Amino acid sequence: KQEVTQIPAALSVPEGENLVLNCSFTDSAIYNLQWFRQDPGKGLTSLLLIQSSQREQTSGRLNASLDKSSGRSTLYIAASQPGDSATYLCAAGDNFNKFYFGSGTKLNVKP
Amino acid sequence: GAGVSQSPSNKVTEKGKDVELRCDPISGHTALYWYRQRLGQGLEFLIYFQGNSAPDKSGLPSDRFSAERTGESVSTLTIQRTQQEDSAVYLCASSLQAQAGNTIYFGEGSWLTVV
Numbered sequence: 001k002q003e004v005t006q007i008p009a010a011l012s013v014p015e016g017e018n019l020v021l022n023c024s025f026t027d028s029a030i031y032n033l034q035w036f037r038q039d040p041g042k043g044l045t046s047l048l049l050i051q052s053s054q055r056e057q058t059s060g061r062l063n064a065s066l067d068k069s070s071g072r073s074t075l076y077i078a079a080s081q082p083g084d085s086a087t088y089l090c091a092a093g094d095n096f097n098k099f100y101f102g103s104g105t106k107l108n109v110k111p
Numbered sequence: 112g113a114g115v116s117q118s119p120s121n122k123v124t125e126k127g128k129d130v131e132l133r134c135d136p137i138s139g140h141t142a143l144y145w146y147r148q149r150l151g152q153g154l155e156f157l158i159y160f161q162g163n164s165a166p167d168k169s170g171l172p173s174d175r176f177s178a179e180r181t182g183e184s185v186s187t188l189t190i191q192r193t194q195q196e197d198s199a200v201y202l203c204a205s206s207l208q209a210q211a212g213n214t215i216y217f218g219e220g221s222w223l224t225v226v
Contacts (some may be wrong), residue, residue, distance in 0.1 A: 016149070041219070043218050057116040089154070093211055096159065096210065096211070097209050098159060098167075103151070104152075
């Protein structure tokens with residue numbers, strides 16, 4: 001069974017810092033890797049989806065990389081802002097669009 | 112509707128009672144998924160439906176959990192004889208097809224507290 005681990009569990013940084021969130025998965029036979037944002041009391045918002053054949057995806061200040069062979073993905077956030085404070089979830093997708101989630105990294109960006 | 116709709120948003124129930132949680136997917140989405148998220152943890156897959164095919168129930172934690180879906184519309188997740196460990200957020204998601212690459216949309220969840 002796919003196991004997804006995220007490090008660190010929580011992170012607190014001052015506004016403006018660049019930061020990296022880490023994700024690892026045990027089964028490299030994934031179809032895609034997706035990063036989600038979760039705000040308290042809200043559903044999940046997809047941030048970036050990397051197909052298994054891709055190495056990275058970028059959207060604005062966010063960049064996600066995927067190394068399928070080593071079972072790792074990172075989410076890089078540039079010039080962090082207080083509005084980035086949320087829980088970030090990494091999820092490995094199978095061919096039926098089912099996702100296996102990590103426990104998340106809770107990010108706090110201090111003004 | 113515009114997004115995935117779930118009800119109730121909050122439910123407090125006594126141990127041993129049955130509960131039903133409802134999910135209304137985005138119109139036209141043939142795939143519907145249920146996940147559970149315990150406090151401080153990631154989402155656990157429970158079950159998914161794809162059109163009129165037999166559902167994938169591989170994530171249901173016990174026979175107290177069941178789900179139904181009528182055609183390609185509303186789904187109901189039922190938990191019988193609730194236990195305290197069932198306290199969690201139950202999230203529903205839908206996509207056009209149950210196939211990798213289809214954008215998945217999540218509802219805001221149903222918060223269940225068993226006392």
